Structure formats: C-alpha cells, structure tokens
Amino acid sequence: MTRRTLIAGNWKMNMRSASARSLAKGIVDAVGKSPAVEVVLCPPAAYLAAVADVTAGTPVEVGAQNLYAADDGAFTGELNASMLTDVGCRFVILGHSERRQLMGETDADVSKKLHAALAGNLVPIVCVGETLQQRETNETEAVVESQIRGSLEGLDEARAAGIVIAYEPVWAIGTGKVATKEQAEAVHAFIRDLLGKMFTPDVAAQIRIQYGGSVKPSNASELLAQPNIDGALVGGASLKVEDFAGIINS
C-alpha cells in the first residue's frame, strides 16, 4: 500500500496578513508544479482566505487549525466546516495537544469535530500524543490508544481510510527534543496495528500517520524514512520558507 507523504505546516497563532501571503508565496514557489509529496498550509483562521488566494491553482493545499461541530447558528466566535471549505480549506487539524491542554478539548469533542469535518468534506488530521510524565511511566501506548479510540468514536470503515492521524508527543512539541526515529516508529507501528484492529488491516494500511514535534530539515529525512511515518505536522519550522522547503525536499 503506497501512502503519499503529507507535509503540513501548522502556523499556530503566528503571522499577519502580509507575512502570511509572503510565506505562502515562498512555499508555493519552492514546491513547484508537481511535488513528490502533498503539502498543506494551516494558517490562523484570520488568514485562511488570504493563503487560499495565494495557493489557488497550485498543488499546495490549505487547512484550518480547528472547527466547531455545528451547522450555522448562534455560536459566537466559532467557524464550521462549511465556512472552512467555503474559504478554500481541504484539511482541518483536530485535537492538537495545545487545544486539549489550553482549551480543555476532550476526545469526545474531537470525535464530534471529526464527524463534522467528514460531513463537510474536510480531511481531518487527528492529533494524539503522550506527555513526558506519561512516557516516563510507560503509559504511551495506553494514552495513545485511549485518545485514538475516543477521538475516532463512531467512525466507520468506509470513511476511516481517508483520515490522517498525527502522532505528536507533547514533550517534543516546540522543545527542540525530537523523538528518535526508533521512538517515533514504534508508536506509529502501534497506532497502525490498533487501527487494523479497530477497522481492518487494509483500512489501516491506507491511513496516513504523520509525526509532529520539533521536525526540522536536519531530522526530517530519517523520520520520514520509517515505514509507518507518512508525513510530518510541522510547527516552528513551517514559519520559514527555507526550513519548510527543506523538510518538503528531504
């Protein structure tokens, strides 16, 4: 089963309209017309339309960092899947550890968002990962399994193949402490095996599993060479054309 490598840049809460356009333009130029990998930019919601304007007609795609799982209505400050596709999104990041920790998002919340994303024709990138304390107490697999089972609650086989999982150990996010290729591959293989039990081995073989956490041009190629690592969800290094292009080309 060939899974196309997916490199996504999570800009988090950074950039302004001019710098967002300029970064997107730089990446579009660096990627060219037929990149070997799939490239997605996930700017803050305020700049989704501007970035989609720059990437229109190019292979670079756009993703949001969150959505609200409801149709139009009285939900002040929120954006639903239909609005995101309307401004050019194809992907949406769900359950990022920053949202789980800072906004109290639960697996049940992520599951609702997952179903809303799929119903709205968005590809969900579902984030999971353990804290340092959980790793040190050998809870990594139990935590990741619980997050995946909870976040994918109610997902059927037919739709499962189209989702993306991002394994992001919390201790590696923005810390410069990248998981070794062996540590990352071990968890990715565990996730693939788990997905095989939840769905079927054939479906599990189609699901892309990204690694995230201090990915840089210098460590991307060894991570991406692992059999179960199908891409990267990149934070800090997605904010500079040179760094992000270095990861894309690695």
Ligand SMILES: O=C[C@H](O)COP(=O)(O)O
């Ligand atoms: O979504 C991206 C991750 O949180 C990784 O961030 P980072 O590359 O800055 O460690």
